[in-house]
Amino acid sequence: MLAGTLQAAAQNPVASNELPHLQKNGNVTQLIVDGKPFLVLGGEVRNSASSSVEYMKPIWPKLAAAHLNTVLVPVTWQQIEPEEGHFDFSVLDALIRDARGNNLRLVLLWFGSWKNGVSTYTPAWVEKDSARFPLVQNSSGQLLGVLSTFSDSNREADARAFATLLRHLREVDSAQHTVVFLQVENEVGVISDSRDHCTAADKAFAQPVPKELMDYLAEHRDTLLPEFRKIWEDAGAKTSGTWQQIFGIGPATDEIFMAWNYARYINFVAGAGKAELPLPMFINTALVKPQDKLPGDYPSGGAVAQVHDVWQSAAPNIDILAPDIYFTDFPGLLGRYSRNGNPPWVPESLAGPGGAANAFYAVGFGSIGYSAYAIEDQDDPSGPIAEAFGFLSDITPMILEHQASGTIAGVWLTTDRPTQDVTLAGYTLHFALRVTRKSTVLPDRGYGLVFSSGPDEFIVAGTDIQVTFTPSTPGPSVVGLSKVEEGTFLQGKWVAGRWLNGDDTQLLYDLSALASQSLSGEGVSFPAGDPTIRRVQLYRYP
Ligand code: DGJ
Secondary structure, three states: OHHHHHHHHHHOOOOHHHOOEEEEEOOEEEEEEOOEEEOEEEEEOOOOHHHOHHHHOOHHHHHHHOOOOEEEEEEEHHHHOOEOOEOOOHHHHHHHHHHHHOOOEEEEEEEEEEEOOEOOOOOHHHHOOOOOOOEEEOOOOOEEEEEOOOOHHHHHHHHHHHHHHHHHHHHHHOOOOOEEEEEEEEOOOEOOOOOOOOHHHHHHHHOEOOHHHHHHHHHOOOOOOHHHHHHHHHOOOOOOOEHHHHHOOOHHHHHHHHHHHHHHHHHHHHHHHHHHOOOOEEEEEOOOOOOOOOEOOEOEOOOOHHHHHHHHHHOOOOOEEEEOOOOOOHHHHHHHOOHHHOOOOEEEEOOHHHHHHHHHHHHHHOOOEEEEEOHHHOOOOOOHHHHHHHHHHHOHHHHHHHHHHOOEEEEEEEOOEOEEEEEEOOEEEEEEEOOOOOOOOOOOEEEEEEEEEEOOEEEEEEEOEEEEEEEOOOOOOEEEEEEEEEEEEEOOEEEEEEEOOHHHOEOOOOHHHHHHOOOOOEOEEEOOOOOEEEEEEEEEEO
């Protein structure tokens, strides 16, 4: 049947330049929709929401009013293929219709073989036949409710369903592109053991590491991520051998082995889908939490940072390895998920004030966009994530343009990370949590965005931050503010309001002490509440 699907795709090609696709634009990779870069300001609904058209009905307008342009919705194997070979797309079609009615795009989350490591979204005809659709076995020989990656029938059944989904999208959405990209499976990996121990898995584990992975190691030796290269080099950097000979004996090797096998399986599923409709595809990753000690405490084989090379080598059909809900250090997380050409994209993170901060940081970091999980819970239409998305949607063209030219940065501060320096266009901008004359108590968080908008000029936006400037190029050493305007962008044009000066910009008055450190004491601050924006013109003096 898969061969038939592939043939049908070849006979009915869709010009891929008309489809949503990823494109390298200058410094970043952007999502192109209807011929133009598109910044995802999104939200993911809870797992069960999109199984019911009626349940979703009141949610769509709420999300549109909260300035989202995209909604991430699960599409489940059990719902679209309740009987083997019989597909029902009525719910999906209604979701597409209602998204269109609210001027929203969709990202579909394929809950196929796995969701959060387990196989609870598989159809009953799969669940009831573990002889035909084998399960993971733990080291004590018990079967877990998790489809094994070491089974052609599992992989092919999932790929057939996914390919049929994409073929359906080709039929119903090729003209309108409501669906802009897809997530393949959800947070995969073996939980509560570091690897699958079924007979086929044990057999594969005793075999040599596949040539494709060995060739990748040899070709990418200089650019392998350091934590992965270390595992290989600590085991002697051998060029052939079994998994344990190449990577050593221990759970890290089990994790690498599982990463390879999940990635190959998912690559096959994604490839079958792309043969029908080549939309961009990503996977999401359950992250290592502070309490996790070993792979298996978190899903073993998912695309955590130390196995990105394995995923990139095994799954070329997956365009992006994305992280999930973050726990502490969002900038560090985006840093780890943007190495080796992996485009930053945040499908599932916080809403609330932390979400607003993450969204600002993400788009300034060059992300394809930002999406908050459990978005339907955000009942306040003027809550922080809605305000942040409203603000970002007003300046989206500017964000996309500056992402491409590398003239934008995000600012993300908390009491644990109270300062951040950004070097841009000849200046270092020293961001800090905002202090006021009246109180020395720092706010819990501050966030912002900065654009270099011309020679000696920046547009800065933010909440609860302040910024001072020093030069990053040779020449006069002190930076003064020659003009600071508050204002807004209306249809891309700057509309100035007050000129800020005096008490609003002279942060410190100890001029002699400041002069001895080549500082002017001038700076710009951004109050609490909804983000505000200022245009800042600078000059330098010796
Ligand atoms: C991450 C998963 O990907 C989501 O589907 C959901 O289960 C959340 N965790 C719950 O926090």
